[in-house]
Amino acid sequence: MHVFILLEIEEGSNDDKANEQELKGVLPGDEVEKPVVGMVFCSEEQVRSYYNNYARSQGFGAIKVSANNGSDRKSRYFSVACARYGKQKSIAKDIFHPRPLIKTNCKAKINVTAKDDGRFIIARVYLDHNHALSPTKVRHFRCNKALDPHVKRRLELNDLTGIKLNKNFHLAVVEAGGYENLPFGEKECRNYTVKARQLRLGIGDAKSLRNYFFCMQKRNSNFFYMIDMDDKGRLRNMFWADARCRVAYESFGDVISFDTTYLTNRYDMSFAPFVGLNHHGQSMLFGCGFLSKEDSDSYIWLFETWLTCMHECPPKLLLQINVRLFKQWLHRCF
Template sequence: MGFSIKRHTVNKSKKDKMTIMSRRFVCSKAGSRQPDKRDNNITNPRAETRTSCKAQMAICLGGNGKYMCHEFVGEHNHDLHTDSTVHMMSSQRHMSDIHMYEIDLADDSGIRPRFTVELMGRQAGGIENLSCTTQDVRNYLRTKRMSALSYGEAGSLLKYFVTQTKNNPSFTYSVQLDSEEQITNIFWADPKMIIDYAHFGDVVSFDTTFRTNRQCRPLGVFAGFNHHRGCTVFGATLLYDETVESFKWLFEVFAEAHGGKKPITIFTDQDAAMTIALTDMWP
């Protein structure tokens, strides 16, 4: 049986501003979420995990220089973790260097996070023996991929786009940012691509199997044929991942860049996520 805790209030000495005079620890499910005033139209709100639990412990520094407990509430208003779920507690979840090495190898081999966790769980004698969950693996990979595109590279890319736009206003590009204001997906099309698509964009081929860049980010190319049966490009993109959300964003900005024109026929590599996005965006 177990539960996670979090530090609540702290009082420090007025003399050295360092010595902790008192500290209060509460259950991780203490309190409740306050209404978010920033947006009243949140479509996918996070599930409420706090239950206003009153369990807590307060300690203070005594005259003998030792800390003593002067308040304790041990009753919880929620179920505690059992032995089979204790590994999911925040205080018990951490990622070791060995785990990060195995996750990197699995990701380079194209293994999805869910299967990576299952593999590591079998090696450890069960998922309950792991110190990380599938969501921890996804968060780790996301942080790693986001940091791969450093500020200098992102700045150089945006500078190039701005320069091209100044030289020719018909040059268009779109950049998608995540919640941390980091660049995820990028799309661009130069004037020749826009003109070619206006004439030869009824049939389009789109593929994201190109990963020749150093970060192995999916490079997608919208291509087709002109009246001389020569290959022509209608647009290009660097994606963060190949998910339904990324493809929906891409198809939306592609159509906007070309004046709302959508292709009549599109050839793809039969990617499942791409199929769902195409059905929703270009039925």
């Protein structure tokens, strides 16, 4: 991958000396010009890209540690520092197995200020580290782990065709010429694949579902539904309850059973029904949901949506549910 960065050096006059530096696939040990006071960049992204490449060549990670924005929400100045910048306190509860501390109060960083013409200039530079650098392990740093669009697309396609993740990852290793040439690991591939599996609707399925819910609500205004979309506009979670469910809850909603251990559907979504008992001991359905993944955010969205559907009237007892997730929901609702 090629990264083009425009660098300029100010020499105390209005005449700027422009230099175009091409960083081709920067690897640990590659030569990257050290940051010096007076370097000028066209954008904040170029500053961070340059310092990330410099950090990768030297063997340390880089993070943005501070920033100040003006009234127009544009950056006035910011700092990019070593990933071990600042202090850290151990939060481990077991004193016999403390977690390793990453922060060492390293002072290595660059301070960047914005110019009136929209460019950014390096105002101060600190190059000294108080810890050993790790050029051979730099690819494992969080700032250097990234999946480009080509890799993401291939992971999704191979997952749809049934290729196992380990084989998919080993193929990327072979193409890159070794593990050391990959800016990501198998864990990052697995996390992205799980996220991409949230819900893959076929052509017209999402529209058909929305139209069906709309028609049901048009027939009966007491029909309730809610659809949760992700940041890419894909359907993620859904909930619905007809008029009969809502009326039955008013009479028999003291005790509710909630369980997501049912089989998933063709889209790998967990079925989440709200079930209760009537005065004859018969099961009654108080609402249904589909969850793309069983995490805290999905459960909280489902519980809050169901509570809205039932006129903000929570049950007296809720059975068969993860206690931690239920407490999080109660904390947000009350």
